Every structure is written in C-alpha cells, then in structure tokens.
Amino acid sequence: MIVVGLIYMFSGDFSVNAPNWFNSYSRQADMWLNGRLDLEYNIPWLEIAMFEGRYFISFPPFPSIVMLPFVFFMGVDTPDHLIALVVSLLSLLYAYKIGEKLLDNKWYAGFLSLFLVVGTNYLHVALWGAVWYIAQNMAFLLMLIAFYYALTEKKHHAYISLFAMCAAMGTRPFNAVYLPVVLCLIYRRENIPFLQYVRKIFIYAIPALALGLFFMWLNFARFGNIFEFGHNYLPEFVYDPHGQFYAGRILSNLRRMFFDFNMTDFPLFHGFAFWVASPIFISYLVYYIINICKKRTDKKPGDIEDYLILVLPLFVLIHIVAFSFHRTLGGHQFGSRYTVDTLAAVYLGLLLIIRRLPLNDRIYINAIPMMFGMLLNFYGTIEFLQFYF
Numbered sequence: 001m002i003v004v005g006l007i008y009m010f011s012g013d014f015s016v017n018a019p020n021w022f023n024s025y026s027r028q029a030d031m032w033l034n035g036r037l038d039l040e041y042n043i044p045w046l047e048i049a050m051f052e053g054r055y056f057i058s059f060p061p062f063p064s065i066v067m068l069p070f071v072f073f074m075g076v077d078t079p080d081h082l083i084a085l086v087v088s089l090l091s092l093l094y095a096y097k098i099g100e101k102l103l104d105n106k107w108y109a110g111f112l113s114l115f116l117v118v119g120t121n122y123l124h125v126a127l128w129g130a131v132w133y134i135a136q137n138m139a140f141l142l143m144l145i146a147f148y149y150a151l152t153e154k155k156h157h158a159y160i161s162l163f164a165m166c167a168a169m170g171t172r173p174f175n176a177v178y179l180p181v182v183l184c185l186i187y188r189r190e191n192i193p194f195l196q197y198v199r200k201i202f203i204y205a206i207p208a209l210a211l212g213l214f215f216m217w218l219n220f221a222r223f224g225n226i227f228e229f230g231h232n233y234l235p236e237f238v239y240d241p242h243g244q245f246y247a248g249r250i251l252s253n254l255r256r257m258f259f260d261f262n263m264t265d266f267p268l269f270h271g272f273a274f275w276v277a278s279p280i281f282i283s284y285l286v287y288y289i290i291n292i293c294k295k296r297t298d299k300k301p302g303d304i305e306d307y308l309i310l311v312l313p314l315f316v317l318i319h320i321v322a323f324s325f326h327r328t329l330g331g332h333q334f335g336s337r338y339t340v341d342t343l344a345a346v347y348l349g350l351l352l353i354i355r356r357l358p359l360n361d362r363i364y365i366n367a368i369p370m371m372f373g374m375l376l377n378f379y380g381t382i383e384f385l386q387f388y389f
Helices: 002-010 024-033 062-074 080-103 106-118 131-151 157-169 173-190 194-204 206-223 247-259 280-295 304-323 337-354 361-388
Strands: 048-051 054-057
Touching: 002 361, 024 054, 024 062, 024 131, 048 206, 062 131, 080 106, 080 131, 080 337, 106 280, 106 337, 106 361, 131 157, 131 173, 131 337, 157 173, 157 194, 157 206, 173 194, 173 304, 173 337, 194 206, 247 304, 280 304, 280 337, 280 361, 304 337
Parallel strands: none
Antiparallel strands: 048 054
C-alpha cells in the first residue's frame, strides 16, 4: 500500500477516482444491458472493430461480464481504477496463498508474493483501469486463481480452477498455453487412472465449457467466426498488408523483448527487455539451473511435479514467441507489457523449484532483484501515468 500510495502521489492527477477515457469494457456491458452487441457510433480514441458497417468492441469479452453489475448501477462511468486496485490486491492475496500452500511458510510466501506483485512489470499494469491494462490485470488474477484451486486438496475446486482458466483465456487468449499445466495439477490431485480422469474432467469443465460457448456465440453473432474477437477488423490491422500477426516480425520482436535496453526515452513504444522489467525471470532461471544440477545426482523416479518443473519454461517461451508475431508488442507502455501474462506461470514454476530445495533465509537474496524491479517499475509507471494525467 505504501508503494501504491506513492504512485498515486507522484502520478499527476491519477487516482482511484480519476476518469477513464478508455472504458471499452463498460461500454460493451452497457450495450449488452440495452439488448445490442454493437455501438451506436464510432469512438475514435478507442480500438473499435468495424465490420459490415457496424462498430464493435474488439477485445476478448470476459472483463465486460465483470463490469455488468457496476454498469447496471452506475452507468458507463464505472470506477475502473478502483476496480484495478482491488484486482491487484486480490492478485497479491492469491499469490500469497499459492506460496503458503507450496512452501508452508508464511514469511517466504509473503516475501515472494510481494516480489511478484510489486517487484515486476505487473506493477506497471496493476492500477490503471484503461482497457488494455485492466484486461491484463484481470487475466493475471484469473491465472493465479486457476493455479491455486488446482493445487488445493479439495477435488471439487477443479470446477473453480477450470472456470478461472477459461475466463483468463477469454481475457487474454494466449493464456491457453497454460491449460495443460492446470490439467496436470488436477490429474495429480485426482490420483485415478487416466481414462477415469478424462471422464471426470469433462464434468469439472461444465461451467468452463458454458462460458466458452458464450464466448464462441458472441464471436459468431458479431463476426461470423467463433474464434474472432474483433481485433483483426481494427483499421490498423486491416490496412497493414501483413495483418495483426505475421511470422516476419518474429526476429525483430524477439530482439526487442530480449535485448532492447532503452528504458528512459519517453514515451516508450514496443517495450524493452522483459527480464529487466521483471527480474523475477532471472531468479527463476538461476533456481532452474540449480535444480537441474541437483537432479543430476538425484536418481529418484520423478512425478508429475518434476515434469512440470522441467517443461514450464517451455510453455513460457512458447507464450513469448507467440507475442512476437504481433504488430505492436503492446504499443505505448513501460517495460514489456505483453510478457506480464507469463508471470503467473513463472511464479508457479519458481515456487515448485524452491520447495524442492532446502528452505532457509538465503531465499531473501531475491530482495536484490525485487528492489531493482520495484524501483524501475515505480519510476516508469509514474512517468507513464503523468503522460495521461
């Protein structure tokens, strides 16, 4: 709260009560409550999809479901920055719960959850209620919820885990890359033959499938394609000869995400090295290497958790490469905004490794990258918000 309070203090007129001009989700919720799927007119400062002469909100729709009760009582001027703050506090809570569950140590869980929330680039997206940022904020929370309820002892928590996973995919679609992780964690908890598990997982997935069917119906009703959320019909992609995603961008975008260190020329576009903006990646890599070296002398047969530890970096890398197809890498931002979507999985992988190692106070050496990440993102977020407020 001290960090958040200082950001509010130094970020111009930004506050929980500041107006949000980029309130696409509230506008979409208002459209639904009025019995329509399209906007009455174009709003030039929002990313509006134009399809067959009609105007649509182009973002994956789950956050509009969250906004429905707020819009019902308050209209489209919803308190988006306050909602973003609450989501970020819930993210801290679930990060702590995952840490406590895996490490069985409240102090280590508190420290590492703070590392994730205030010591990474997540801090940059955690407070602003604009459509791009609140989507990532909600997806971050939903991924943590999905992981947590796949880790608990209660089997019926699989309903919550899979629903949260589907909601995260309906907010940031590339999060689908982590669905196998959630399924593996649930499979380990079920501890039944695989064919029985397959039958049971379809029962657990009923609420998630219902939500997914809503997403597909909404896409088909608007764009005639169950997989089209609308971004392909934004003018910037319609008039780009390569469209929204193009393989020819991969190398240049990966270079930016790994080796661009321009952190001071404001305003910043396309972002810079993700592992600098979120130094938890460095901690993760170090612990991963330590675990690999330790495993060379450990001949015990592995379980599902061992395999997850081994392959989680592959899922994260696939996620990052998927971003590299994109035209903008997130536009105006500080840090590497898209890669914030990978942080929940990185945190899970880090905790799974740490619990295999001797737990002692050497864990607090991570305070060095944590403080660097916090100060860097504190500085960049203030500069960014002053631009808008």
